[in-house]
Amino acid sequence: MGNQLANIKRLEADLWETADNLRANSKLTSTEYCMPVLGIIFLRHAANRFDTATEEIKASGLKRSPVKADYVKRRALFLPEESRYEYLLDLPSDTDLGEAVNTAMDKIEESFEPLAGVLPREYGIFEREVLEDLLRAFDSEAMKSATGDVFGRIYEYFLMKFAMQGAQDNGEFFTPPSLVQTIVNIIEPTRGVVLDPAVGSAGMFVQSSHFVEAMGQDAAHNLTFYGQEKTATTIRLAKMNLAVHGLEGDIVEANSFYEDEHGLLGKADYVMANPPFNVDMVDAEKVKGDVRLPFGLPSVNKKKKVSNGNYLWIQYFYSYLSDKGRSGFVMASSASDAGGDDKLIRQQLVETGHVDVMVTIGTNFFYTRPLPCMLWFFDKGKPKERIDKVLMIDARTIYRKVTRVINDFSPEQLQNIASIVWLHRGETERYLSLVRGYLLQASKAACELAPLLDDYSETMGEFCGHLETWNCSLSADPGEEIDNINSEAFSTAFTDLVESWSKFKDAHSQTKQEIAELVNWIGSAGLETNRQLIRAHERTEAVMAEVKSIRKIVNQTNKLASTCYDIATKKLDANKAEGWNTAQTRELHKTLIRTPKDGEAANLRVMLLDAFRLPGYFQRQVNWLQCKFPDATYVDVEGICKSVQRGEVADNEYSLSPGRYVGVAAIEDDAGFDFDERMAEIRGELAELNTQAIELSQEIDFSLLEVTK
Structure with a gap:
C-alpha cells in the first residue's frame, strides 16, 4: 500500500x-x-x-x-x-x-x-x-x-496546483484538503443529505465520499449531495470533479445570500462549506425577512447593506440542519469575537447548546492568502451531558510545511486533532485504536529498516574494501608535495572512516536484535488497554533511541566515505590509477552516497534515510498523544484544548476564539525534533525556489523573444 x-x-x-x-x-x-x-x-x-x-x-x-x-x-x-x-x-x-x-x-x-x-x-x-x-x-x-x-x-492534485497558481477567481474555488478533511473528521458524514451552499469545486463532497469509502461502504448509495455556487465556471469544475470520482450531485447556479434553490431548511443531515469571508455588499432589504436567519439580521450600514456577511452564512448553515444534523465550515477568524449585532447572534447560537467544537487554524493554509481562519462546528444532536460544553481547540502550533509559504496537516496530525474530539465525546476505543495503529506502524517500519541495514552493511563493507586497497597502494612521493598532502588527507579520512565503520558494525548487530525483539513483543503482546499501550510505547521508545543512534553513525560513515572518494577521484586522479576499480567504486558511490538526480530511482541512501525516519515518526505520534492524554480520557491541555462551559463563554462576551480559553502551550524540549526531516524540508524549499527561478527565466526569455520578433 x-x-x-x-x-x-x-x-x-x-x-x-x-x-x-x-x-x-x-x-x-x-x-x-x-x-x-x-x-x-x-x-x-x-x-x-x-x-x-x-x-x-x-x-x-x-x-x-x-x-x-x-x-x-x-x-x-x-x-x-x-x-x-x-x-x-x-x-x-x-x-x-x-x-x-x-x-x-x-x-x-x-x-x-x-x-x-x-x-x-x-x-x-x-x-x-x-x-x-x-x-x-x-x-x-x-x-x-x-x-x-x-x-x-x-x-x-491538479485542482490544488492550479489553486496555488491563483487560476480561476484567485484560487478561491478550492478549499485546502487539510481543512476539508478536518471538517469531515469532526462531523463524520456517514449517511444522508449533504449540503454545501458555497460548493466551489465540490471538495467537501469528494472528501465526504472518501470518509464513507474508508468504512468499506458506498458513498454514492449513502450520501446525497446538494450544492449552490454563484460562478458558472466553478460549477463546471465541481461537476467534473464529481464525475471523475464516480459521484453525482445536484449543483445549481445561485447566489446563496438571496436564493435557496434546494429548499432544505431544517432537512440537511450535514452542512459543509468554505464561504467567501467578510462580504460587505449584501442587500439588507432582500434578506431581512429570510427564514434562514433565526437569530436576526447582522449590522446594517447607512447604505442598507449588511456590514459583514459572515453571520448571514453562519445562520444559514445552522438553519439548514435537521434536528440531529451536524455542520462544519470555514470562517474568518474575526467572526468568533465580532461585536455589535454579530455578538447578539453569537450569544443566541451559544445558548442553543448546539455549538460543538471550535478550531483555530494557523497562517498559510490557504494557497492565495496567508491569513489564519477558524473552523466552526454545530451539532443539533449533542447528548445532554455535552449540551452545556464547547470544545475549544487551538491548532495554530500544529502544522506541516509544504512549501516556503504553504502549510498543511499531515495525515497523522489530522488524526491527532480528531482524537481530541473523540475523547471529548467519550469515544475512548477510537483513541486507543489510533495509538495502537501508530505502534504497529512504528514496529512495521522498524522491521522494514532491518534488511536495509543489512544491505547497507554489505555494500558499505565492499566500498570500504576498495578504499582500503587504494589506501595500501598509496606511497609518499617527496617530489610531489601536493600529492603527499592529498595522500595524507586521504589516509586520515580513511582512518576515521574505518573507526566509524567499526562503530556501525557493533551498533548494527545490537539494533537488529532489539528491532527483532520489539517486533516479536508487539506481535504477541495484548495491546488492548491503555496501560498495555503505555508499556508498548516505552519499549518502542527505547528501540527508537537505538535507531536514532545508528542513523547518526550511518550519516557520519557516509560523510567520511564521500570525503575519501572525493579526495581519491578529484585530488589523486584515482580513476586513472591501476589500483583503483573505477566502475565498481563509482557504482557503489552512486548507491551509497550520491543524491539521485531528478527522474532517477531512489538509491540505497535515500531508501535508508526514509526507513530511518518512519519508525521514530510514528513513535512520536504516540508520545504526543500519551503525554497529553495519559489516562486515555479527555483532559484540558494547556495551549491545545479546553472543554468550556457555556457560563464561561458568557463571561467572556460570548467569544468563540479558542485562544481566549486554552492558554499558551508550554515550550516543549527538542527531543522530538527531527533534524534530518527539517533539513529535507529546507532542501525541498531550496529546490522549489530553484524551480521558480528557472521558470521565471524561461518566461523572461520567451517575452524577450516575442518583443524582438
Missing part, C-alpha cells in the same frame, strides 16, 4: 510537471490552461472506464452489440467514436486537433445529460503541438491502467 501510494504521488507530480512545462512554453496563462487540462483528465478517465466496461461486456458473453445501457450499468459513459482517446491521438497531423477535442466533449454531453454545458470547449486556443503533447502526457501505460480512485487523486 505504501509503495502504491508513493507511485501515485510520483505520477501526480510527473504529470503536473509535464503539463506545467507545456503551459510555460505556450502563450497561455494558468487561468486559460486550467479548464482544458482538467477536461483532458476527465476524458482520459472516461476512456479508461469505457475500455474496462467494454472488456467486461465481452467477457460476459453478450450475444448482441452492446448499447448505452450496458455501459451505464457498469458506471461508465458510452463514448462515441469521436470521443475516444485513441481516436484523437490517431488523427492525421493536418487535422484541427482543438476542434476535434471540442467535438469529443460535445458528443459526451449529448450522451450524458448531467454533464450538459459542463465540459471545456476552449481547445481552439492551443497550438496543435502543445495540445497533442498534452494528450500524449495522459496516454502513458500508467494512465491507461489507472483506476477511478487514481484519477480522483490526480484531478484533486
Whole structure:
C-alpha cells in the first residue's frame, strides 16, 4: 500500500510537471490552461472506464452489440467514436486537433445529460503541438491502467496546483484538503443529505465520499449531495470533479445570500462549506425577512447593506440542519469575537447548546492568502451531558510545511486533532485504536529498516574494501608535495572512516536484535488497554533511541566515505590509477552516497534515510498523544484544548476564539525534533525556489523573444 501510494504521488507530480512545462512554453496563462487540462483528465478517465466496461461486456458473453445501457450499468459513459482517446491521438497531423477535442466533449454531453454545458470547449486556443503533447502526457501505460480512485487523486492534485497558481477567481474555488478533511473528521458524514451552499469545486463532497469509502461502504448509495455556487465556471469544475470520482450531485447556479434553490431548511443531515469571508455588499432589504436567519439580521450600514456577511452564512448553515444534523465550515477568524449585532447572534447560537467544537487554524493554509481562519462546528444532536460544553481547540502550533509559504496537516496530525474530539465525546476505543495503529506502524517500519541495514552493511563493507586497497597502494612521493598532502588527507579520512565503520558494525548487530525483539513483543503482546499501550510505547521508545543512534553513525560513515572518494577521484586522479576499480567504486558511490538526480530511482541512501525516519515518526505520534492524554480520557491541555462551559463563554462576551480559553502551550524540549526531516524540508524549499527561478527565466526569455520578433 505504501509503495502504491508513493507511485501515485510520483505520477501526480510527473504529470503536473509535464503539463506545467507545456503551459510555460505556450502563450497561455494558468487561468486559460486550467479548464482544458482538467477536461483532458476527465476524458482520459472516461476512456479508461469505457475500455474496462467494454472488456467486461465481452467477457460476459453478450450475444448482441452492446448499447448505452450496458455501459451505464457498469458506471461508465458510452463514448462515441469521436470521443475516444485513441481516436484523437490517431488523427492525421493536418487535422484541427482543438476542434476535434471540442467535438469529443460535445458528443459526451449529448450522451450524458448531467454533464450538459459542463465540459471545456476552449481547445481552439492551443497550438496543435502543445495540445497533442498534452494528450500524449495522459496516454502513458500508467494512465491507461489507472483506476477511478487514481484519477480522483490526480484531478484533486491538479485542482490544488492550479489553486496555488491563483487560476480561476484567485484560487478561491478550492478549499485546502487539510481543512476539508478536518471538517469531515469532526462531523463524520456517514449517511444522508449533504449540503454545501458555497460548493466551489465540490471538495467537501469528494472528501465526504472518501470518509464513507474508508468504512468499506458506498458513498454514492449513502450520501446525497446538494450544492449552490454563484460562478458558472466553478460549477463546471465541481461537476467534473464529481464525475471523475464516480459521484453525482445536484449543483445549481445561485447566489446563496438571496436564493435557496434546494429548499432544505431544517432537512440537511450535514452542512459543509468554505464561504467567501467578510462580504460587505449584501442587500439588507432582500434578506431581512429570510427564514434562514433565526437569530436576526447582522449590522446594517447607512447604505442598507449588511456590514459583514459572515453571520448571514453562519445562520444559514445552522438553519439548514435537521434536528440531529451536524455542520462544519470555514470562517474568518474575526467572526468568533465580532461585536455589535454579530455578538447578539453569537450569544443566541451559544445558548442553543448546539455549538460543538471550535478550531483555530494557523497562517498559510490557504494557497492565495496567508491569513489564519477558524473552523466552526454545530451539532443539533449533542447528548445532554455535552449540551452545556464547547470544545475549544487551538491548532495554530500544529502544522506541516509544504512549501516556503504553504502549510498543511499531515495525515497523522489530522488524526491527532480528531482524537481530541473523540475523547471529548467519550469515544475512548477510537483513541486507543489510533495509538495502537501508530505502534504497529512504528514496529512495521522498524522491521522494514532491518534488511536495509543489512544491505547497507554489505555494500558499505565492499566500498570500504576498495578504499582500503587504494589506501595500501598509496606511497609518499617527496617530489610531489601536493600529492603527499592529498595522500595524507586521504589516509586520515580513511582512518576515521574505518573507526566509524567499526562503530556501525557493533551498533548494527545490537539494533537488529532489539528491532527483532520489539517486533516479536508487539506481535504477541495484548495491546488492548491503555496501560498495555503505555508499556508498548516505552519499549518502542527505547528501540527508537537505538535507531536514532545508528542513523547518526550511518550519516557520519557516509560523510567520511564521500570525503575519501572525493579526495581519491578529484585530488589523486584515482580513476586513472591501476589500483583503483573505477566502475565498481563509482557504482557503489552512486548507491551509497550520491543524491539521485531528478527522474532517477531512489538509491540505497535515500531508501535508508526514509526507513530511518518512519519508525521514530510514528513513535512520536504516540508520545504526543500519551503525554497529553495519559489516562486515555479527555483532559484540558494547556495551549491545545479546553472543554468550556457555556457560563464561561458568557463571561467572556460570548467569544468563540479558542485562544481566549486554552492558554499558551508550554515550550516543549527538542527531543522530538527531527533534524534530518527539517533539513529535507529546507532542501525541498531550496529546490522549489530553484524551480521558480528557472521558470521565471524561461518566461523572461520567451517575452524577450516575442518583443524582438
